Amino acid sequence: MGVTAAGKNEEKPLTSTMEDYLEVIYDLDAEKKVVRVKDIASRMDVKMPTVTSMLRALNDRHLVDYEKHEYVRLTEEGAGVGREMRRRHGILFRFLTDILKIDGPTADGEACKMEHTLSETTLKSLTDFMEFIQTCPRTGESWLNSFEEFRKVGLDADKCDICSEKFPCWLDQQKADTVKT
């Protein structure tokens, strides 16, 4: 007791909206020379007054240094949050595009929403899974490509180039099994 929420930082968890703003600011900071209210507003798809009040809130929590009419700068902590959101976004985006073969813009939108809700555990699992697919000799690029084919026509082992070329031995065994059954 007493330690819980004295004068320290991060008393309450950030809202996901706040995380969104920090991510956007983090991105703008990397892209542009200065970060301005107008640009945050357009990225977040909100009006400028909304940004102003959010900046005040973020300033109170020491996530940005903000004084009115001056450019916005992230604090160490704020930048940390922004970077973390970027990282998560990246993982999810790659999963959606590289694995699930979702188109870029759609994937970007979905990643935005998921990046707040997924736990570190799940994210780690997803990362491992992607690495596994890329590392395991049974899958990798070729297998992933055949997924696209699968989505169009359904899986037909006889027509699966990759399988019949690279795994003739096993495929033959499969066929035998199928016939037996």
Next chain:
Amino acid sequence: MGVTAAGKNEEKPLTSTMEDYLEVIYDLDAEKKVVRVKDIASRMDVKMPTVTSMLRALNDRHLVDYEKHEYVRLTEEGAGVGREMRRRHGILFRFLTDILKIDGPTADGEACKMEHTLSETTLKSLTDFMEFIQTCPRTGESWLNSFEEFRKVGLDADKCDICSEKFPCWLDQQKADTVKT
């Protein structure tokens, strides 16, 4: 003009909180004889007055039939939403547990959050992907099990039972390539 939002149903999209309530009510309806405020509150982890006001809102939108002090019943439309949420939840839960090997309770929580944010497109893609893994001769159960091993020790082709047993021909070729490079 005029057609847009006259006296018809679904003028505004439902909030994800509303979707959550409908899903919970849908579940309770299937589990219990009657659906009561108290149970909704406990499932949603909110207090009863919150439920009461939400029920009023859902009633106004014709998603539930609700009159005070009476049991709650879903309308056709409300049940549809609940069922849809269940369906999404199921897909995501299976992905998290069967594929990513996340533990049940965690998976359940994550699925709850994701079910609102993912588009139908992504969900479809995910379903296809799961089917692909289960159908493709190169993956399936055994491959999925080896993912768990991979998560613990990293991938070591020499130690990968499944690979070395079922794909000796190709694995050997891989090794040769590796040596060459």
Next chain:
DNA sequence: ATTTTATATTAGGATAATCTAATTAAATTT
């Protein structure tokens, strides 16, 4: 150095979802 334009801030409200405390209604017990 004025004027104009672009950018940002205040002021004041709205909505969605939640809470606590107090009250009422329904169900159960005695």
Next chain:
DNA sequence: AAATTTAATTAGATTATCCTAATATAAAAT
């Protein structure tokens, strides 16, 4: 049937996020 317990509702606030309209400041153009 009266008393008690459980369940549900009202009343009244709070927090987070957003808005519009009006105003102020800063930057650019004349």
